[in-house]
Amino acid sequence: MRLCLFDLDGVLTDTAAVHTAAWKQAFDGFLRERDGDGFTPFDAGSDYPRYVDGRPRYDGVRAFLASRGIELPEGGRDDGPEVATVHGVGNRKNALLLEHIERDGVEVFEPSVRYLEAVRAAGLRTAVVSSSANTRQVLEVTGLAPLLDLRMDAQVARARGLRGKPAPDTFLAAAADLGGGPADAAVFEDALAGVQSGVAGGFAYVVGVDRAGQEDALRAAGAHRVVRELDELLEGP
Numbered sequence: 312m313r314l315c316l317f318d319l320d321g322v323l324t325d326t327a328a329v330h331t332a333a334w335k336q337a338f339d340g341f342l343r344e345r346d347g348d349g350f351t352p353f354d355a356g357s358d359y360p361r362y363v364d365g366r367p368r369y370d371g372v373r374a375f376l377a378s379r380g381i382e383l384p385e386g387g388r389d390d391g392p393e394v395a396t397v398h399g400v401g402n403r404k405n406a407l408l409l410e411h412i413e414r415d416g417v418e419v420f421e422p423s424v425r426y427l428e429a430v431r432a433a434g435l436r437t438a439v440v441s442s443s444a445n446t447r448q449v450l451e452v453t454g455l456a457p458l459l460d461l462r463m464d465a466q467v468a469r470a471r472g473l474r475g476k477p478a479p480d481t482f483l484a485a486a487a488d489l490g491g492g493p494a495d496a497a498v499f500e501d502a503l504a505g506v507q508s509g510v511a512g513g514f515a516y517v518v519g520v521d522r523a524g525q526e527d528a529l530r531a532a533g534a535h536r537v538v539r540e541l542d543e544l545l546e547g548p
Contacts (some may be wrong), residue, residue: 312515314489314496315430316482318365319441321501321522322541323427324453325418327364329411331355334363337404338375341395351379360523365502367442367465367475368401408445412452419453422540427458429545436460438485442475461488477504479512499541506532518544
């Protein structure tokens with residue numbers, strides 16, 4: 312094993328909570344406008360992990376709305392946040408996310424930083440593989456950029472025509488860009504879609520990071536090992 316491929320939100324940084332809040336605001340605002348005050352709110356505890364966690368933004372919009380029997384026009388990437396399209400709702404979420412990040416900043420998981428530093432010291436190469444379009448900004452804000460050799464995020468994936476998680480494309484591309492393949496690499500994910508992506512790509516080892524009390528679900532998705540914090544891996548099996 313010589314490559315480590317890390318998801319960002321929920322694995323390296325505590326932005327999953329910020330993403331959840333932004334999704335809830337975006338979906339609840341859309342549903343209230345559509346159905347009035349009697350709408351059924353977005354459930355952060357069940358809807359977030361099931362439909363949006365780990366997925367590219369617009370895929371998350373489609374999946375959640377489909378669960379409510381709602382189908383919207385696709386629209387375009389320039390749709391404003393007030394437009395009732397897939398892209399409009401997704402852009403509303405992103406605008407809210409950036410507001411949260413600007414107001415509250417981004418916290419890192421210190422055990423993850425310790426693990427990153429340890430694998431770097433051991434000579435392993437590292438990449439962040441994220442469905443977020445804001446990965447560059449988060450890495451810069453948190454100071455994590457120097458610990459990662461490669462950034463594979465939504466912007467890179469879109470430019471290269473790569474499918475998002477749970478498809479394995481972005482993980483496979485990151486491994487290839489680092490000079491290896493799935494047999495050389497470990498994947499670190501907190502999202503079920505991300506674990507499924509690592510398994511689908513045939514990666515040698517898939518670590519599930521349990522941030523939401525879903526250890527059984529991560530194992531069922533195919534994780535070889537589940538931890539609460541990455542530095543548990545420094546202690547051995």
